Amino acid sequence: MANYEDLGVKRIINAAGTYTKFGGSLIPSEIIEAMEDASHSFVDIDELLQKSGEYIARCLNVEAALVTAGAAAGLTLSAAACIAGSEPKCIKALPNSEGMKNEFIIMRCHRNPYDQALIMAGAKLIEVGNAIETHLYEVEGAINEKTVGIVFFIQSEMLEASLSLKEIITIAQDKNIKVIVDAAGELPPIENLVKFVKMGADIVLFSGGKDIRGPQSSGLMVGKKDIVEICRLHGYPHHAIGRPMKLDKETIMGLVRAIELYLKEDHQQRIKKWEEQVEYLKKGLDNIPYIQVFSGYPTQPLTQPATIPRVYVKFNEKTLGMTKEDIAQKLYEGNPRIATVVEKNYLTLNPHMLASGEEKLVLEKIKEIIKKN
Template sequence: MGGNSSFTERLGVRTIINARARLSRLGGSIMAPGVWEAMQDAGRAYLDMGELHGRAGERIAELTRNEAAYVTSGSAAGLVLTTAACITGTDPAKMNRLPHIDGLKNEIIIHRFQRNHYDINIRQTGAQLVEIGNHRTTHPWELEEAFGERTAAVMYFPGRYLGANILSLEKVIEIAKGRNVPVIVDAAAQLPPAENFWAYSEMGADMVIFSGGKSLAGPQNTGLILGRKDLVAACRMMGSPNYAIGRPMKVGREDIAGLLAALEHYLNGGEQAQVAHCEKLTEFLLERISGIAGLSAHRRFPNELGQALPEVVAAIDEDAFGLTREEFIRRLWEGDPRVEVGPDGDRGFYLSPDPLQEKEAEILIERIKEALSAK
């Protein structure tokens, strides 16, 4: 291993042209300008982590127009802490009981349509999920009937988990407020627009969760909890460095500094740069994909994650290529350079320009042509 080789080369780890999404399993995001510098600066000295969390939370709350804010170790950790906060409030004795919560309010209401693989992060607090509706529709009376003496909160997932016939967030908040039950919104991927930082709270949501390592382009292992001061205070009481259910969900001083820098960048032109980047590359990709015989392509907006960003969706003529969509995606992944695209429908795939670097766009097109023509 030569002294001038990169970190990934020394480990034998291949880099990826990411044309799918800013996903945790692909490393989150390429960090925004100023983030790495802020992390290095914070790492040069010892700090009181409680004080740092408090001051950073105040600054983030100010920037996002919320009562309070707390930096978490990712949005999945945010699900744990927000759920726990609704169960215990700021009572240390109740916090100490988690996840053994017999006798406490431990029921979280959720649309059956919105059940997903992050359920485990809600349930690891000891909470039980109470489903409403079905995969076709949900009625207001079903939410009304789901409330009981042990209801702790209502969980809501916007974006890709929205169905045409489920209750709107506005209706959920209206009904929950009538029962004095908090509403948690997992908006991890719902940027842009930046207005979502305050829109959900202004709508009446009690706590809102965002990822720090996706559109914000901060450290991958960060997230944000925004909302009501008392509930955010409970999240902070249960988070590291305190000894409670959130102790393993540690956020370092470098991470907090990096996330704050990423947020400031996003609110000061970063969002506009992200949208412009996506528009430019969508136009480029659509033109080049449409020129490949056997592929049909169109622009999709919003994207697969429900973000206000465009992307390109293409369908493969499997008979013309003698190639299935699955084999095509496998060839992209196993080729050089390695490429990740997203499956769409039965025969299609999509290309998201959001994680794609401009210098990679032409290489991506060539790799697609290679994968289609390989025998």
Template sequence: MDRREMLKNLAILPVGGSLMSMSPLMASPDKNVAKGPLALDEDIYKSIGVVPIINCRGTFTIIGGSIERPEVHAAMAAASKNFVQYDELAFAIGERLSEITKAEFGIVTAGCAAAMKHGTAACVTGGNPEKLLRIPDLSGLDKTEVIIPRHSRNVYDHAVRNIGITVVEVDSMEELEKAINPKTAMIYLLANRSSSTGQPMSVEAIAKVAKKQSIPIMVDAAAENLSIPVVHFERGADMVAYSGGKAMCGPQCAGLLLGRKDLMLSAWQASSPHHGPGRDNKVGKEEMLGMLAAVEAWTTRDHEKEWDRWMEWLNLIAEKATKIKGVTHEITLPDGLNNRAPGLIVSWDPTQLNITGEEVAELFGRSEPRIAIGSGGKDGLTSINVTPSQMQDGEAKVVAKRLHDTLSKKRSTPDTSMAAAASDISGRWNVEMTFFSSKSTHHMMLEQDGNWLNGTHQSDFAEQDLYGTIEGDTIKIRSHFKKPGDSVVYMFTGKLKNGQISGEVFMGEYLTAQFTAKKWESKQRKQKISVPGGPPLAT
């Protein structure tokens, strides 16, 4: 999709929202859902006004991750009936995890991010409690730096940064070798294509250098299938962090850290219930045993049968959708351990069916039966995509019917004309941002070409390009703040009235803000300027 096409899509977004409801208080697409006492049955969510979702996206935390396995429920229920000393429990679980996974030891954490945080703390402190209690102020400590290849920078490395370390970013093996010094605590790697076997900065290549300097390597394998023995240890890693609530279908709020026993004991020391920087990452006895049950179950699950069921669901959806003239499909297969599930892409010409994949995904997400699906497009076609790993029995028929009904519906060609701009808003604008509990001043420099807007957005800590539209008095602007490990998308929707623009800002996972923009008017100063003929004679 080229830039102009993106602008068109921005222009036709509804004023009230895009990929999510613009109001954070609108938790449900149905305003009429009854709210009352909590119902402890299948209507538990609807009883408080929240409409559940058929999950065709996979293990995204923001929609619930995964459905916990029956063994996990049973373990958590059993664990809730007694008290236990947590260190004794952790050490027993660690030994059992070692038996199952062939790792030296393991601990259960409050999610994969907590596993990364505790693993980093272990490398910084070495199990010394006085060093632990200094975090995040690492002044005076000998290990204060973590090396991260650029290909592994991501929004989750906040868990590493939370310890207070200094990130040293490298982009080649030569840079990595130069970066290693006595302050290096650890090397962090994301399990992705760039760190895979055969790549210039693979785990193996980095391990050859790190081992010589006794630098631990931690691999973030959050969304991967658990391999036994763990493939990353065979490649040279010292610690591997997993999400409990993704492929393993354990407790959504649990994670798993496997690795060298000395590092695991230091990581457990940094974890709750022990006081210090990890006390806020509490994991309960129920989650600890639920996670162990998920690992146990992983070794006995019929993975081939699960795969066959997923394929059956995808084929059912594809078969019904492709009965519509012009609709095609493709089954995609994973080539690694990450998000290891087949996928379905259903494609069509948007000029023939008069609807785009993005519009279908938005419709499905905002009305019932509520379905979370992905969207995309290429080569002039638009598409939706389905990931079946967290779908439940009976849902494929619901998805297939709704997709068929939606795509087969007769629609007139959408009117893509744009109302003339009510005004020329070129120039500099001061933007007052009203967040949930604070205010901030941003600035925009706008250039207008008919309905199209371009320019720059100066947010709190950076300047980024913006683009958008003005139709009548309705203005929509998009900018994207990003730096290694961080990203915020700003989507402004507002009305021009009496020389100012007011409206709402959609910020993706960071929800919404309000804004009011006023044009900056420079003061007219008519005064000649006298330039000295030489250096100053006084200062």
């Protein structure tokens, strides 16, 4: 059986976070077992999606849930459902949304590469506000007869220019339009699984392969029953805009099991582990010449969630003769390969996906690079 080494692919020590490009997270053995069990039988996929959604909704005590092929796929299905509804003729027409209500309001400070997941369903994004501020009257003034919803990315609520989700929901409910919330990487805290729905959002999207640690290609949609059911009609296995976003039975059952485990997990113990890893790295780096180190939490959106502590390292690049980018690259090209995050002013170490003990290897390799230089 070929493994990563046989293919010439390096394994990674992940001090960056739940990045999709690094595989998101590591799947616990109990979830692999659930996926393996699912692989032995044929089932009706549409029935499985319905029943798994009902089961997850009961577990979370929300109106409705749906397993999706990742959070980005959930954005596409959400936009499609808001635009075309359950009308077969309209479902078949997408992404051509001509003649339909297809406008979604989005704050300028919420624009990001995932806009494309909305646009591919036929959505027209109407931008409001600017890089410095957004006013309620700008959102209200953008609503017209073609408006179907407002899109809100939780990570962007950290920005000064953003209105709060509560303000957006209040406007949307007053105007009878939908609110789609992207919370893909916003776990922990576990309370976020239901928080935004209980605030009044119509659809909330999470990655199944980040902190939940389900299959990387899975996502979770929770929300109001009427619109979540319409989202299902736009997805696989139906011949609609979501048909290419295929979900196998193993992935669906894997996410179901992942959620069961996630709800039982000791999240305080996980936080304690991260804090200890951060403290170890900070103390170890404090004694190295030509660098400044501090620990803290993100204040700008980048690697979510902002609830996990980080180590921020600033190098005297002139004295060392290396930039933070150089050091990050050396870590990535080393053996073992170590992934970190390069921010505007710092090299950032995130313990979220570090196994116990891996923080020691990260510290050792940083010291080694600086010493060699």
